[in-house]
Amino acid sequence: MSFRIRAARQDDLQYLYEMAKLTGGGFTNLPPDRDALRGKLTRSEAAFARTDDGIEDELFVLVLENIETGEVRGTCQIFTQVGQRWPFYSYRIGTLTKHSEELGRTFRAELLNLTNDLEGCSEVGGLFLHPNERAGGLGMLLARSRYLFIRAHRARFADRVLAELRGIIDEGGGSPFWDGVAGRFFGMSFQEADEFNAVHGNQFIADLMPKHPIYIAMLPDSARQVIGLPHPTGRAAMRMLEREGFQYEKYVDIFDGGPTMIAPTDRVRTIENARDAEIAHIGEGSEDVLLATGRLTDFRAAYGRVSAEDDGAITLDVAGAQALGVAAGDTLSYIER
Structure with missing residues (x-):
């Protein structure tokens, strides 16, 4: 079989919806909601239709098409500049050092700091490959096609690009990180917050999330142990990002604690070489x-x-x-x- 990457169209909606139902939760950029997906396709069509250069708040949706059958078997997304419509929140893991002369000891505590440090970056995300097609390098084709698209339209993208990897999700579809951190302030489950964010955006985070640093040592073990770890299905994606030149700089997702990978756009291997x-x-x-x-x-x-x-x-x-x-x-x- 032969496959190619192309721009998504409105008539791809059913394919995207069927794939969204297979993600298993925690996949904000591909929600199993027809209206949300239709909105993404509409926004993407507008981005593809604009022909002048310059960075605006846009989304490009690409799909993996089986050339022989016309079926869509995968998808990926590129955001030109995050944090323009809604603030882009991350937790940054920092260290606070204190010294006691009386005890003769130095104490170092790790903290989660809510930040907008990555606002203005471009983002590659929303990558999903149908389970029946996970062979033959099609995941790599989806991932790297995004960098070639950025290269072909460089003036429309920022000087840094990020990728958020899904964090650890338990067998019940919950997030140990969410339960140990944000869930205590929001009164909703991880699934409810994830679905709400996918459809309505994350302004509710700004409204309800405490702004003071959170001491990691005070979190339950279940939450501490998953900070900065990708979902098992995302480990290969993390290695691909590292090969492209992305690095983990201690930024994690505010919902599931998954790692955020960052690279200078022009130093991404596929773009540069x-x-x-x-x-x-x-x-x-x-x-x-x-x-x-x-x-x-x-x-x-x-x-x-x-x-x-x-x-x-x-x-x-x-x-x-x-x-x-x-x-x-x-x-x-x-x-x-």
């Missing part, structure tokens, strides 16, 4: 690569094979050309798999 080339021939390639071409609604990404010519042009394999809808004389971006 991708090359542009003209297609000289359609034939047989020798190197397995990730390909991308087009702008905005014409953006496409897929796997293919290329061979470099002496003049910097490339030969592209037939399957890759068909997936992208390109021919000799067209230009594309590529990077090794």
Whole structure:
């Protein structure tokens, strides 16, 4: 089977809804709510329709399409600048040091500080791959296509990019971190807060969350032990982010305590190392690569094979050309798999 990444459309709603029901909770960017998903698609269509450069508060939704059947089997999202419509909250883990001369001891306490430090960053998120397609590198295709999209539209994205990884969720769909921290102030379960945030935004966090630092040592063990840890299904995603140059800088999600990864946009490996080339021939390639071409609604990404010519042009394999809808004389971006 052949797959490609393309811009999402309104007629992808049912596919997105069916995938959202498979996420298992804690997946704010893909809520199992038709109206919320429809709103995301509408917002994304507006972003794709704007042709001038400059950073605005926008969302781009991409989907993974089976070229043979037309079915959508995965999705991912890119936010151009977080914290513009609603404040973007994170917990920053800090250290408070105190010394007692009488006791001759130094005490160091870790604190959770509610911050808006990451406001204004771009964000890659909302990545979900249908469970039946989790082979053949399709998760990597979804993830890295976002960076090639950013590269193709660099002026519309910030100088830093972040990725929030889902934190630990228990078998009942609850969050030990939420129960030990925020749940005590909100009077609602993690599932209720997560669903409300996905549909209505997180202004209620600003209204109800205490602004003073929280001593981690005072939290229950169940909450302390999961701070900064990704959900087991997100460990591979965390490794992919690290390979791209993202780092964990002690920011965690305010709902589930999952890690937030951050990188300078221009130093993301795929963005920094991708090359542009003209297609000289359609034939047989020798190197397995990730390909991308087009702008905005014409953006496409897929796997293919290329061979470099002496003049910097490339030969592209037939399957890759068909997936992208390109021919000799067209230009594309590529990077090794």
